[in-house]
Amino acid sequence: MDSVFFYRNSKPAGGEDGALQELKIALQPNVSVTGWPATAGSNALAGFTALQDATVVDRLRRAGASLCGYTVMSEFGFGLGGSSAGEAVRRKIADAELVVDMLGESRLAAARADACGFKPSYGLISRFGIIGLIPSMECPGIVSGNVRQIRGILEAVAGPDELDFSLPDEEPLDFSPQEIDPQKTTLGFVPELVGGLSGQQQNKFMSALEFLKKSGFKVRESRLPDFSRFALVHRIVGSVEASSCAGRYDSVRYGPRAVGAKNWNEMYILSRAIAFGSLVKSYLFQGAFFQFEKYEAYDNACRIRAGLLADMRQLHSEADFLVIPTAPGENLDAVSLEETYRMFDFMAFANVTGQPALYMPSVGGAGIQIVGPRRSDPDLLALGESILHAGRGGN
Amino acid sequence: MEFEAVIGLEIHVELNCATKMFCDCPNRPGDEPNVNTCPTCLWFPGAVPRLSSEALEKASLLCLALGGELQSRSAFDQKVYYYPDLPKGYQLSQAHLPLSRGGGIEVRDEKERIRRLRIHHIHMEEDVAKLVHEMEGRTPISLVDFNRAGAPLVEIVTEPDFRSPHEAMEFLKALRVQVRYAGASECSMENGTMRVDANISIRPAGTTAMNTKVEVKNMNSIRHVGDAIAYEIARQSASVQAGEDVVLHTRLWDPDRKVTLPMRAKFEGPCIPDPVVPLIELSEEWIEEMRARLPEMPAARASRFVEQYGLSGDEAAYLSSDPDLAGFFEALIGHGVAVRSGMHWLTTQLLPAVRDRQLELSNCRVTPERFAALLRMLEKEEINANAAREVLLQLFDGDAPPEEIVASRGFRQISDPTALASMVDKVIEDNPSAVADYRRGESKALGFLIGRVMQSSGGKANPKMIRGLLVKNLESGSRTAGA
Numbered sequence: 088m089d090s091v092f093f094y095r096n097s098k099p100a101g102g103e104d105g106a107l108q109e110l111k112i113a114l115q116p117n118v119s120v121t122g123w124p125a126t127a128g129s130n131a132l133a134g135f136t137a138l139q140d141a142t143v144v145d146r147l148r149r150a151g152a153s154l155c156g157y158t159v160m161s162e163f164g165f166g167l168g169g170s171s172a173g174e175a176v177r178r179k180i181a182d183a184e185l186v187v188d189m190l191g192e193s194r195l196a197a198a199r200a201d202a203c204g205f206k207p208s209y210g211l212i213s214r215f216g217i218i219g220l221i222p223s224m225e226c227p228g229i230v231s232g233n234v235r236q237i238r239g240i241l242e243a244v245a246g247p248d249e250l251d252f253s254l255p256d257e258e259p260l261d262f263s264p265q266e267i268d269p270q271k272t273t274l275g276f277v278p279e280l281v282g283g284l285s286g287q288q289q290n291k292f293m294s295a296l297e298f299l300k301k302s303g304f305k306v307r308e309s310r311l312p313d314f315s316r317f318a319l320v321h322r323i324v325g326s327v328e329a330s331s332c333a334g335r336y337d338s339v340r341y342g343p344r345a346v347g348a349k350n351w352n353e354m355y356i357l358s359r360a361i362a363f364g365s366l367v368k369s370y371l372f373q374g375a376f377f378q379f380e381k382y383e384a385y386d387n388a389c390r391i392r393a394g395l396l397a398d399m400r401q402l403h404s405e406a407d408f409l410v411i412p413t414a415p416g417e418n419l420d421a422v423s424l425e426e427t428y429r430m431f432d433f434m435a436f437a438n439v440t441g442q443p444a445l446y447m448p449s450v451g452g453a454g455i456q457i458v459g460p461r462r463s464d465p466d467l468l469a470l471g472e473s474i475l476h477a478g479r480g481g482n
Numbered sequence: 483m484e485f486e487a488v489i490g491l492e493i494h495v496e497l498n499c500a501t502k503m504f505c506d507c508p509n510r511p512g513d514e515p516n517v518n519t520c521p522t523c524l525w526f527p528g529a530v531p532r533l534s535s536e537a538l539e540k541a542s543l544l545c546l547a548l549g550g551e552l553q554s555r556s557a558f559d560q561k562v563y564y565y566p567d568l569p570k571g572y573q574l575s576q577a578h579l580p581l582s583r584g585g586g587i588e589v590r591d592e593k594e595r596i597r598r599l600r601i602h603h604i605h606m607e608e609d610v611a612k613l614v615h616e617m618e619g620r621t622p623i624s625l626v627d628f629n630r631a632g633a634p635l636v637e638i639v640t641e642p643d644f645r646s647p648h649e650a651m652e653f654l655k656a657l658r659v660q661v662r663y664a665g666a667s668e669c670s671m672e673n674g675t676m677r678v679d680a681n682i683s684i685r686p687a688g689t690t691a692m693n694t695k696v697e698v699k700n701m702n703s704i705r706h707v708g709d710a711i712a713y714e715i716a717r718q719s720a721s722v723q724a725g726e727d728v729v730l731h732t733r734l735w736d737p738d739r740k741v742t743l744p745m746r747a748k749f750e751g752p753c754i755p756d757p758v759v760p761l762i763e764l765s766e767e768w769i770e771e772m773r774a775r776l777p778e779m780p781a782a783r784a785s786r787f788v789e790q791y792g793l794s795g796d797e798a799a800y801l802s803s804d805p806d807l808a809g810f811f812e813a814l815i816g817h818g819v820a821v822r823s824g825m826h827w828l829t830t831q832l833l834p835a836v837r838d839r840q841l842e843l844s845n846c847r848v849t850p851e852r853f854a855a856l857l858r859m860l861e862k863e864e865i866n867a868n869a870a871r872e873v874l875l876q877l878f879d880g881d882a883p884p885e886e887i888v889a890s891r892g893f894r895q896i897s898d899p900t901a902l903a904s905m906v907d908k909v910i911e912d913n914p915s916a917v918a919d920y921r922r923g924e925s926k927a928l929g930f931l932i933g934r935v936m937q938s939s940g941g942k943a944n945p946k947m948i949r950g951l952l953v954k955n956l957e958s959g960s961r962t963a964g965a
């Protein structure tokens with residue numbers, strides 16, 4: 088075991104043909120590969136070996152990709168504490184890495200690796216075989232050095248799956264390359280967000296906007312006074328879902344069982360005490376609190392979430408895409424819930440709304456996210472390619 | 483003070499689907515423990531539940547059969563609690579948006595008045611695993627059998643419309659008939675495919691108060707439901723009269739001691755909308771398609787039986803109370819059996835024989851076709867009733883056509899007048915005193931003489947012809963004697 092990989096595939100050979108031939112892709116151990124130690128970074132699954140291939144794994148293989156192994160991940164992929172996500176791409180050991188994005192992990196891992204990170208639309212990728220934590224928020228994200236590669240990988244893994252009936256019944260998207268005409272493309276930015284940045288970060292973000300204007304895009308203000316509510320809703324709804332989702336780790340059917348319990352209630356308590364780390368524990372406690380003690384707060388959060396979705400649809404009637412700053416704090420190995428959420432302040436909104444979001448490391452010298460309406464993934468990636476192309480052309 | 487009871491029922495019905503509700507495992511809870519399991523129903527990480535279309539269809543048929551209104555939108559929630567029989571840490575159930583609302587069943591109360599007992603709603607849910615508690619030496623151990631985990635259930639929640647044990651029992655009987663007709667479940671409390679909890683409170687007769695209720699569980703037959711409710715009404719009345727308050731709690735019916743006993747209630751957790759199983763949206767067309775799939779229901783069938791076959795109301799209601807029985811009857815008629823003899827032989831001969839053998843009408847060797855062939859021979863007087871009863875017993879033991887059994891075992895009725903005449907002559911000759919009795923006007927003697935002829939024919943003589951021949955001979959004989 089090294090600092091990047093938790094498990095190395097000894098036979099990573101890819102397929103003979105296919106769109107992803109010769110592409111080396113790293114996974115995290117919350118993506119099931121038959122026979123691999125899919126522990127999801129948790130002691131709750133210590134020694135667990137996946138019994139089935141996740142649909143994304145099956146599709147990557149069919150497209151000819153070679154799977155190089157599992158990287159070191161945070162517990163259940165919640166936050167990036169202790170995770171090496173993005174590191175394999177930064178060190179060029181892998182061309183791309185799948186990182187499940189529940190708060191913004193794939194985008195923040197990309198920021199750390201100076202790469203691109205993409206969270207697709209909710210419901211676009213099968214979750215069969217993905218060991219998740221927050222079902223309504225999470226989605227496998229893609230970290231890669233370039234957007235075209237992200238498009239290729241997304242095309243290979245996206246679409247209906249008869250093993251995941253939770254996917255909405257929607258037409259598959261068309262990922263063929265397309266031209267973006269900057270003159271006909273309006274990009275919105277949220278002034279309330281810019282106000283929340285440090286002086287230096289503000290300057291960087293403004294220079295990114297300048298760059299986009301220079302590239303010919305129409306740039307306009309899009310007001311979203313309720314932005315702070317995204318994190319709040321995420322925290323309440325996400326923790327409740329996590330509490331339910333982790334209910335299965337009771338040591339009855341699998342997972343480490345503590346010895347010495349006198350009855351099954353004690354067995355639950357002792358086993359769950361050794362199963363989870365402190366960050367996940369505090370998250371599960373918080374979720375259980377809302378489930379059992381403050382259900383009305385959860386109910387309100389669900390209603391507010393619906394309102395935020397409507398706000399976002401309104402914004403997208405004014406601007407085709409939004410440009411959102413990123414401001415990762417210094418402490419990427421956050422240990423508390425507070426710190427973890429603060430780290431993803433500018434990212435978790437896309438998990439609340441299910442929108443696609445693309446992080447790009449260097450647009451006019453700044454790392455920014457661009458965001459489109461749900462299922463605008465092909466257009467958003469085309470926009471990303473066009474911005475990066477303009478960047479290269481401008482140099 | 484006079485009290486009246488306010489009773490509502492919660493009825494779990496296990497649907498007879500081929501698979502579980504959210505995976506493809508066989509829905510056979512009784513198999514060897516833990517053979518019908520998979521990563522989904524054991525809730526391994528990465529599993530995604532998939533609602534079975536058969537479960538949705540059978541649940542919908544059940545709702546329609548009970549007069550429920552299928553909802554265009556329904557959804558699953560998570561009923562959260564931690565128990566080893568619950569692989570997810572929650573049970574998928576429909577708490578907020580049930581599959582169906584409303585409905586009800588008409589029953590006759592103790593005074594034969596029609597009462598409509600209303601259903602509040604019907605929702606789908608998955609069953610939990612089965613716990614078995616054993617001792618390993620001196621250590622108590624709990625074993626879990628996950629065969630039942632994820633089996634498809636519906637829960638029928640009634641309005642508190644019931645006022646007596648009788649009404650509850652009549653409701654359950656009628657519900658069972660409706661659900662069996664819909665083909666959704668056997669609805670047997672004895673086999674555990676129907677489980678009933680009763681909520682019971684009392685109030686001064688004639689008032690409309692809704693008082694604290696007590697929930698009673700663990701009844702294993704419709705009879706037990708009636709007994710448990712009756713006991714609980716008496717218990718609550720006595721305690722209120724003694725000045726005690728009724729407290730909200732759960733009690734278990736003890737069928738041996740015929741009492742209800744308090745139990746520690748399972749912790750009732752919250753219900754959270756499930757984020758994974760998609761919203762269920764039913765179109766008008768789909769609902770109509772389901773409605774069209776419902777067969778003719780028992781009430782309609784009974785009135786058709788009266789009209790079409792001239793049966794009495796009671797006969798028609800009896801035959802219609804079981805879809806297999808009604809179907810068998812109609813198949814007999816279809817195979818050319820006369821209505822009266824079909825009805826008579828089916829209910830007095832075949833049904834008791836089927837029950838004796840602990841079989842079901844639907845799975846025994848006596849098919850409508852074979853039974854009809856037998857009855858046609860009887861109607862054509864090729865065999866007599868004695869022989870028909872004998873042959874019927876043999877139909878249970880093999881697959882030979884009844885005609886073949888009649889031929890090979892010599893059951894064919896003797897209807898040859900010459901052969902019968904000589905038997906009759908012999909009997910008259912051998913039984914002079916009975917003959918004398920008859921001629922003195924003792925009609926009983928004729929029966930005796932017919933019996934003797936039947937005996938001498940080995941039971942095969944045509945009884946009608948013997949009677950005719952005997953009467954003719956005795957009458958003419960008496961004339962001769964008198965001359």
Ligand SMILES: [Zn+2]
Nearest residue numbers: 505507520523
């Ligand atoms: Zn299963």
